[in-house]
Amino acid sequence: MKILHFIYDSPGNPWVGGGGAARVQQLDQEMVRRGHEVRVIAGAYPGCVSPTHRDGLDWHFTGTRSPSYLLSTLGYTVCAWVQLRKWCQWADLIIEDFAPWNPVFPWRNPADRPAVLQIQNFLGGEIPRKFPGVGLLLERFERQYPRNCRWRIFVNDSLKQAYHLDGFVIPMGVENQALERPASHGQFVGFLGRIDYAQKGLDDLIRAVEGLDIPLKLAGRGPDESKLIRDIRGLSHVEWVGPVSGEAKWDFLSNCRVVVMPSRFEGQPLVALEAAAMAKPLVASDIRELNFIAENKLGTQVDTRSPEHFRQAILRYWNSDAACRTTGMQGREFARLHTWESMASLFEKTCDELAACSYKGDS
Secondary structure (H helix, E strand, O other): OEEEEEOOOOOOOOOOOOHHHHHHHHHHHHHHHOOOEEEEEEEOOOOOOOOEEEOOEEEEEEOOOOOOHHHHHHHHHHHHHHHHHHHOOOOOEEEEEOOOOOOOOHHHOOOOOOEEEEEOOOOOOHHHHHOOOOHHHHHHHHHHHHHHOOEEEEOOHHHHHHHOOOOEEOOOOEOHHHHHOOOOOOOEEEEEOOOOHHHHOHHHHHHHHOOOOOOEEEEOOOOOHHHHHHHHOOOOOEEEEEOOOOHHHHHHHHOEEEEEEOOOOOOOOHHHHHHHHOOOOEEEEOOHHHHHHHHOOOEEEEOOOOHHHHHHHHHHHHOOHHHHHHHHHHHHHHHHOOEHHHHHHHHHHHHHHHHOOOOOOOO
16 A cells, blocks of 8 residues: 655654654554555755655655744645645555644545545644634634545544544554663653643643742753743753653653643643653643543643642652552553554554545445
8 A cells, every 4th residue: 555644744843843743653654564655745844854764764855944934834835735746646545634734635636546634633722822813714724624534533532522523543652662661760740742832831830830849850842942941940940951852752751750741732642641651640731632641540630720739739649659650550551552553553454444445435
């Protein structure tokens, strides 16, 4: 099977480089190992080399290498339409990882190949707050666009409910190497993710730990790095360590005693599963997309906008080795059922089924 996969994000993207790109890397490289051909089309950024071979998968970058994120995503959108027309005849299946600001319209390919949207986020009312002016149009587009494509892959049931659409559910996965590491006690509270106040609730996190005499370390990169540096200036127990990846990422998680996720909106964040695999309890916001944390006893959910509630939830784990150990082991057992290999088997089965369909025929 030949798969043409569109996603703006990629592991090296300086503006995003998040869990969505990691998911594509893991699932698509597993498809290559299983004998399939995959061509990933991603957004260009300053200094990128195309194609780039990363862990068994070739990434092809299109658009402009402008230092402007806006120009980069606009360039990707226009050039992706060109790449769709160029490569659709080659493909048996076309996948688009959907974001409302860079649509590809894969179902309009001139070769009439079957197309599927992979949906990893629902921003909803957060879009107008994040993008004043055009936000209302983007919010409406986010809701309507997926209705035009016949098939959809969601990373969890919460996203299906948010869009009120049918589709396949293929969750996030985790590398086996995380499960093979010995569980450790940890010396600090950790945050791992995009440095983005609007999405990740970093202002809520900083308010919660201001009155705590326990170390907090934040790892990641994003558009609000300068703001974070300003906000933690004078807080000697709070440190931003910058981006971490590979072994450095697993070392960071290993040294966490508790992992915090005060997100205001999410899809299914990869870090939650990675923390669970490392036997670390989670303290997360009580948004719908993170309900799987409490439901599967991976940690606790609280109103993270309340500094006192957030603070007390952190302290319950920080002050109890037994609670950390019990919750951590439950998380690790959950993660054993969600390795990338098992998710790839479900992904392969879904792709095989869709590739066998004519877009105008019955699914």
